[in-house]
Amino acid sequence: MKIWGGRFSDAMDEAFERFNRSLPVDRRLVLEDIEGSIAYAKALEKAGILSSEELNQIGKGLSEIKKRIDKEPEWIQESADEDVHSFIEAHLIELIGEPASKLHTGRSRNDQIALDTRLYMKRATIRVQVEIKNLMRDMLKQSRSHLDVVIPGYTHLRKAQPILFAHYLLAYFEMFRRDYDRFQDCFRRTDVMPLGSGALAGNSFAIDRDSLRIELGFSQLTRNSLDAVSDRDYQFDFLSAAAITMIHLSRLAEDLILYSSPEFGFVELSEAVTTGSSIMPQKKNPDSLELIRGKSARILGHLCSALTLMKGLPLAYNKDLQEDKELLFDTLDNLVDCLLVSQVVLKTLKVNRAVASKAVQSGFLNATDMADYLARKGMPFRKAHELVGKLVLHCESKGIELQGLTLAEMQTFSPLIREDVFPALAVENALEAHSVFGGTAPSRVREALEQADSDLNAYE
Secondary structure, three states: OOOHHHHOOOOOHHHHHHHHHHHHHHHHHHHHHHHHHHHHHHHHHOOOOOOHHHHHHHHHHHHHHHHHHHOOHHHOOOOOOOHHHHHHHHHHHHHHHHHHHHHOOOHHHHHHHHHHHHHHHHHHHHHHHHHHHHHHHHHHHHHHHHHOOOEEEEOEEEEEEEHHEEEHHHHHHHHHHHHHHHHHHHHHHHHHEOOOOOOOOOOOOOOOOHHHHHOOOOEEEEEOOOHHHHHHHHHHHHHHHHHHHHHHHHHHHHHHHHHHOOOOOOEEHHHHHOOOOOOOOOEEHHHHHHHHHHHHHHHHHHHHHHHHHHOOOOOOOOOHHHHHHHHHHHHHHHHHHHHHHHHHHHHOOOEEEHHEEEEEEOOOOOOOHHHHHHHHHOHHHHHHHHHHHHHHHHHHHOOHHHHHHOOHHHHHHOOOOOOOOOOHHHHHHHHHOOOOOOOOOOHHHHHHHHHHHHHHHOOO
């Protein structure tokens, strides 16, 4: 059924009709569209457009449609209707007749779709936040279980300084904490009710928009009808937050791909999240993490597509905006999948304590601690830095680490070096020395864990 055909005398081209249809995508909004229609019917009754009997009939008819969709999802999937709005309107007319034809009074598909997507995105945002919290919780659990594990920290993918494995995981916790907060901001800006804006100029009937807002669970009303039907900023917020979250997931994936490789061996991925090779029997491939890394590009592309889609659109609504929903839905689906798979990866991750312990004993991870030691003895840090560089060069020529030098050898480089240098070079002391707020000292990491746990519980 065409809900706009009165002005037309010729049939639509078949190829264009297929091209124009959005139901295969926007059918996903059917429950939100029904919810909005029920609320709008109540507003029409309050405005004297519908009788109480007509309101009752519309409510029952919409409930019947919802029940059938719940029971027979293929019903809407196989429909030939143009979009989700015309699907519901056509079947409501079939069920109850003329009262259904009054439901669109003062309402446009423009403010209808704006409402549907905002309702949907509010729920989608909460869903994403729940999965981010679950992932953060898994990080805290792994951190608590491995408070004694030390791994090399890296810059430029070269060994830099020793850090606690828990400190490493808490770095990602902070990233996902910011992601959670970004989605909270996204929810706030999505939580604005556009219904009653009409096609672009507002509603010419006595619709109580504030009652509609309360009925539909929004905290604010849109303030300008032109903006309300053409605004997609809240979608950009969601896509942007999703893209940043995927960057963080991708970085974590890259780390774990490296750290689980035989060349590193700090962690082992479970068979639940790895695959084999079709030709090489020995392989255990980190496909779960590679897919997460790959899907980050897809979601970054969706953000770029959405921004490009809007960049040249004049006010108010344009059919270009039909393209937004596919980007949104695919982003949501893939983001949630990546969060769920990341949770499994972390839950089943095994840490190889022996390999990690061995790794921090080589690579001059305590070179900075040696320079700090000399600085505490009164040597200017830049001079200490240069001296330790020479010590490292000397050690490399001998194939040993700094702690492998004798005191006498060290003192040929500086008389400031005393017997107390060896405790300063020990991994345990090197860690504890970094006891500033936010540092990797075990005492600070335990504090950070307690605070993170408290913050996560507050999110509930």
